[in-house]
Amino acid sequence: MASPSIGEAGLTGQWRTRRPVVNHDECVAAKAGRPVCMQCWLYCPEAVIKKSVPIEIDLEYCKGCGICMEVCRSGAIEMVPETDDKDTE
Amino acid sequence: MAVAETQDTQIITGNQAMALAAKLCRVQVVAAYPITPQSQVTETLSEYVESKRLDAQYVNVESEHSAMSVCIGAATVGARAFTATSANGLAYMCEPLHWAAGARLPIVMGCVNRAMAAPWSVLNDQQDSMSQRDAGWIQIFARNNQEILDCAIQAFRIAQAVCVPVMVCYDGYILSHTVMPVDVPSQEAVDAFVPSYVPHTILDPADPKNLNQVTLANPRENERGVLCHGYMEHRYLLEEALEQALGVIEEVDREYAAAFGRSCGGLLWTYLADNAEIVLMAAGSLASEASVAVDELRKAGVRAGVVAIRSYRPFPKQALVNALAGAQCVLVFDKSLSYGNEGPICADLKAALYGTNTQPVVQGFIAGLGGRDVKARELVDVINRNLKEGIEPRPTQWVNCQI
Amino acid sequence: MLPGNRTCAGCGLSIAYRHILKALDGRAIMTIPASCLTVLGGMYPVSSVEVPVMNCTFPSTAATASGIVAGLKALGKEGITVVAMAGDGGTVDIGIQALSGAAERDTDLLYICYDNEAYMNTGVQRSSATPKGVRTATTPVQGKQTYKKDMPAIMEAHYLRYIATASPAFPEDLYDKVCKARTVVGTRYIHIHAPCPPGWFFPTKETVNVGRLAVETGAFPLYEIDHGTFRLTGRSKTLAARGELKPLHEYLTVQGRFKNVPRETLDELQQHVTERWQHYLERDKAGA
Numbered sequence: 001m002a003s004p005s006i007g008e009a010g011l012t013g014q015w016r017t018r019r020p021v022v023n024h025d026e027c028v029a030a031k032a033g034r035p036v037c038m039q040c041w042l043y044c045p046e047a048v049i050k051k052s053v054p055i056e057i058d059l060e061y062c063k064g065c066g067i068c069m070e071v072c073r074s075g076a077i078e079m080v081p082e083t084d085d086k087d088t089e
Numbered sequence: 090m091a092v093a094e095t096q097d098t099q100i101i102t103g104n105q106a107m108a109l110a111a112k113l114c115r116v117q118v119v120a121a122y123p124i125t126p127q128s129q130v131t132e133t134l135s136e137y138v139e140s141k142r143l144d145a146q147y148v149n150v151e152s153e154h155s156a157m158s159v160c161i162g163a164a165t166v167g168a169r170a171f172t173a174t175s176a177n178g179l180a181y182m183c184e185p186l187h188w189a190a191g192a193r194l195p196i197v198m199g200c201v202n203r204a205m206a207a208p209w210s211v212l213n214d215q216q217d218s219m220s221q222r223d224a225g226w227i228q229i230f231a232r233n234n235q236e237i238l239d240c241a242i243q244a245f246r247i248a249q250a251v252c253v254p255v256m257v258c259y260d261g262y263i264l265s266h267t268v269m270p271v272d273v274p275s276q277e278a279v280d281a282f283v284p285s286y287v288p289h290t291i292l293d294p295a296d297p298k299n300l301n302q303v304t305l306a307n308p309r310e311n312e313r314g315v316l317c318h319g320y321m322e323h324r325y326l327l328e329e330a331l332e333q334a335l336g337v338i339e340e341v342d343r344e345y346a347a348a349f350g351r352s353c354g355g356l357l358w359t360y361l362a363d364n365a366e367i368v369l370m371a372a373g374s375l376a377s378e379a380s381v382a383v384d385e386l387r388k389a390g391v392r393a394g395v396v397a398i399r400s401y402r403p404f405p406k407q408a409l410v411n412a413l414a415g416a417q418c419v420l421v422f423d424k425s426l427s428y429g430n431e432g433p434i435c436a437d438l439k440a441a442l443y444g445t446n447t448q449p450v451v452q453g454f455i456a457g458l459g460g461r462d463v464k465a466r467e468l469v470d471v472i473n474r475n476l477k478e479g480i481e482p483r484p485t486q487w488v489n490c491q492i
Numbered sequence: 493m494l495p496g497n498r499t500c501a502g503c504g505l506s507i508a509y510r511h512i513l514k515a516l517d518g519r520a521i522m523t524i525p526a527s528c529l530t531v532l533g534g535m536y537p538v539s540s541v542e543v544p545v546m547n548c549t550f551p552s553t554a555a556t557a558s559g560i561v562a563g564l565k566a567l568g569k570e571g572i573t574v575v576a577m578a579g580d581g582g583t584v585d586i587g588i589q590a591l592s593g594a595a596e597r598d599t600d601l602l603y604i605c606y607d608n609e610a611y612m613n614t615g616v617q618r619s620s621a622t623p624k625g626v627r628t629a630t631t632p633v634q635g636k637q638t639y640k641k642d643m644p645a646i647m648e649a650h651y652l653r654y655i656a657t658a659s660p661a662f663p664e665d666l667y668d669k670v671c672k673a674r675t676v677v678g679t680r681y682i683h684i685h686a687p688c689p690p691g692w693f694f695p696t697k698e699t700v701n702v703g704r705l706a707v708e709t710g711a712f713p714l715y716e717i718d719h720g721t722f723r724l725t726g727r728s729k730t731l732a733a734r735g736e737l738k739p740l741h742e743y744l745t746v747q748g749r750f751k752n753v754p755r756e757t758l759d760e761l762q763q764h765v766t767e768r769w770q771h772y773l774e775r776d777k778a779g780a
Contacts, residue, residue, distance in 0.1 A: 001298045001299070001300055001537075002298060002299045002300075002302055002311065002534065002536050002537040002538055002539040003297075003298060003299075003311065003312060003537075003538070003539060004297060004299070004312075004494055004538075004539045004540065004541060004542045005311075005312030005494065005538050005539065005540070006494045006495055006496050006540075007494075007495070007496030008494070008496055008497050008498065008534035008535070008538045008539065008540040009496055009497055009498040009534075009540075010496065011496065012495070012496045012497070015501060016501075042663055043507055043660075043663070043700050044507075045499065045501075045502060045503045045504075045506035045507045045510075045699070046495045046496075046497075046499075046506065047493055047494070047495050047510055048495045058495060060496075061495035061496040063500075063501035063502075063696075064501060064696075065501035065502035065689075065696035065697060065699070066502070066695070066696055066697030067502055067507075067696070067697055067699055067700055069697060070697045070698065070700060070701060071700055079697070117563070117566035117567070118559065118562045118563055118566055120559070144566075145566065146562035146563070146565050146566045148558055148559070148562050148597070149597065150555060150558070150593055151589055151590070151592065151593030151596070152589055152590075152593070154549075154551060154552060154555070154589075154590075155552060155554075155555035155558070155589070155590050155593055156555075158548065158549065158552035158555035158556045158558075158559060158590065159555055159556070159558050159559035159562065160559060161548070161552075161556055161559055162523065162546070162548075162555070162556040162557060162558065162559020162560040162561075162562070162563060163559040163560065163562050163563035163566070164559075164563070165546055165559075165560065165563070166521070166560050166563035166564055166567065166569075167563065167567055168562065168563035168564075168566040168567055170559070170563070184549050184551075185549055185552060188548075188549055292521045292544040292546060292560070293544060294518055294519050294520060294521065294543070294544055294572060296544075297539070297541070297542050297543050297544045297545070298539065298544055298545075299533050299534060299539030299541065299544075299545040299547070300544075300545065300546050300547060301546070301547040301548075302530070302533060302534060302535055302536040302537075302539070302547055303530060303531070303535045303536065303547075304535065304536040305535055305536070309535065309536065309537060309538075310537075311537040311538055312538050317536065317537035318536075318537075
């Protein structure tokens with residue numbers, strides 16, 4: 001019998017080879033100042049995107065799949081290569 | 090035909106006795122799939138449910154694998170679950186049998202012992218339940234219809250006490266379809282004897298838990314940093330429960346005797362065993378037959394007795410060491426065979442006696458496969474033949490096998 | 493569903509599961525057999541889902557769920573949706589017997605099949621839901637020679653009150669269907685397409701695009717059969733009303749698993765999809 005907890009598989013952010021970077025100047029929600037669009041939140045398989053304004057991505061657990069970039073309506077998300085020295089902010 | 094709920098002696102078949110016991114124990118979920126010679130158990134229960142004499146959910150499943158799976162699901166949410174099967178049906182539910190034991194669910198099942206195919210046989214032997222002896226279920230053998238009822242009622246208590254599923258085994262046709270007088274206790278008396286079921290695992294949306302997950306080889310920490318069991322520890326606990334069950338089986342039988350005036354013998358049923366030099370051993374109805382043989386042998390001056398296996402799993406090692414202390418030889422009649430080795434009761438007995446001071450000669454026999462009738466007369470002849478030739482360890486002998 | 497679980501990056505099942513759990517609104521008990529979903533659920537003693545889960549044997553998802561339904565009923569506990577959720581292998585192959593039995597008994601449960609079109613959890617072996625032509629670990633050279641089994645059609649033969657197809661590429665449609673299914677009594681069946689990056693050989697970022705193409709080319713139309721009324725839904729509905737299907741090869745070429753499929757098979761697949769789409773258009777028009 002097990003209880004729920006975040007991070008069952010550990011810090012899955014460490015799986016990444018690419019990391020999402022959000023340009024809030026292009027983000028529809030950030031520009032509108034309201035939680036609109038939110039396609040990234042809708043489609044994130046890991047549920048690591050918070051439906052806040054501005055959006056927040058939990059990089060401790062983001063696996064770097066890149067779906068958010070693909071579904072973003074304004075091209076505000078870019079996947080950049082992970083560097084060797086990890087700073088998870 | 091369903092029996093009336095009186096407190097009298099009723100003349101009923103073994104299957105009816107099993108169904109009646111399940112009804113008296115107020116089973117809440119019945120999974121039903123037909124197989125000869127078990128079908129009358131679930132048929133009788135369907136009559137009880139449809140005539141509203143038993144308040145239970147009756148699930149007509151589409152296979153035995155599903156029958157046991159339904160029981161597992163029901164038991165996990167806290168309902169008392171029951172099913173019955175035989176032979177190939179038991180084999181078909183082999184996977185969930187292991188699951189039920191590993192998941193520590195107090196399911197009770199009637200196993201109407203029948204020969205395994207191939208070739209097809211609907212008649213009796215014990216290969217089916219013996220083939221599942223490693224799954225982790227408690228296996229109790231009933232010698233007659235009264236014991237079927239008594240063992241089944243006790244089974245619900247035993248199962249809940251140790252959180253291990255219990256299989257009540259009885260011989261197909263010999264008991265399942267034969268009518269015998271059975272004293273039926275009152276509903277009140279059974280209610281007092283069998284407590285209601287409080288599950289140890291709860292599936293509750295308010296406090297979500299994940300049950301029976303993939304469990305790693307080594308212990309692993311939970312989200313609060315507490316080290317939890319690995320697979321091996323879980324299995325150790327199951328074995329520990331089965332060993333505890335030895336005491337529980339005896340205790341429940343004693344309390345049953347106090348409440349209802351009848352004992353099944355606890356772990357072993359014995360007949361004239363105290364001063365017996367020659368002990369006959371069997372499980373189920375064959376043990377009753379053996380007692381008839383013993384009477385005849387005694388008349389001829391042979392100090393014979395019966396030590397019958399009631400609890401086959403857990404195997405009553407210490408009880409056997411004690412019961413056989415004075416025996417010169419034990420003649421074990423298995424109605425099944427662990428192919429490539431020997432009869433399972435015989436092999437288990439030898440292992441139980443190893444290294445102890447109880448060292449009778451153990452001679453194994455295979456009898457009654459596929460419904461081959463085993464008469465007391467044949468047992469007597471076989472024993473006399475062995476006595477004449479001198480009792481010494483010999484390869485397994487087959488009783489009345491016509492090759 | 494909690495982050496930091498063991499699913500692959502870009503998992504289509506993950507997207508679907510998030511929205512299913514939202515639609516179930518915390519009042520559900522799930523049975524899950526051996527599958528990718530078991531792994532998502534986590535290894536003992538940590539769970540990654542905030543819903544009670546009972547893991548069960550591979551063939552028995554619907555039977556175990558039937559046991560839960562019977563048990564809850566016997567105990568007088570109401571208001572809980574029992575959900576049996578299995579992959580394609582656990583539904584269309586090894587689980588079909590238990591599912592058919594539960595459906596025939598009109599057991600009050602919601603059965604969800606998430607279809608990643610192969611035995612993904614064990615390494616991409618073919619199932620009877622694998623489409624024709626696909627290369628898998630057990631059809632590595634010639635590709636699967638037979639058509640994908642139409643499971644919703646099989647479920648229709650059980651006279652269920654609610655059957656639907658859905659896709660994580662269209663989450664609102666999926667969410668609505670689960671919500672609707674919750675309100676129906678008896679056995680409900682939802683078949684969800686679950687694009688799988690490692691198993692279908694496409695980059696992890698393409699999951700939603702691949703899922704959309706599946707619907708837009710007619711390879712996986714969205715529909716529901718609600719108390720006997722057939723209707724296309726969501727994107728499939730708008731395609732039926734306004735547009736035409738995109739050519740199937742647009743969906744096939746973005747997946748490595750369809751590479752090297754011979755021309756004749758590709759044509760056959762297109763024809764198969766076109767014919768089936770026609771059939772659905774007619775049913776949608778007739779509402780039956």
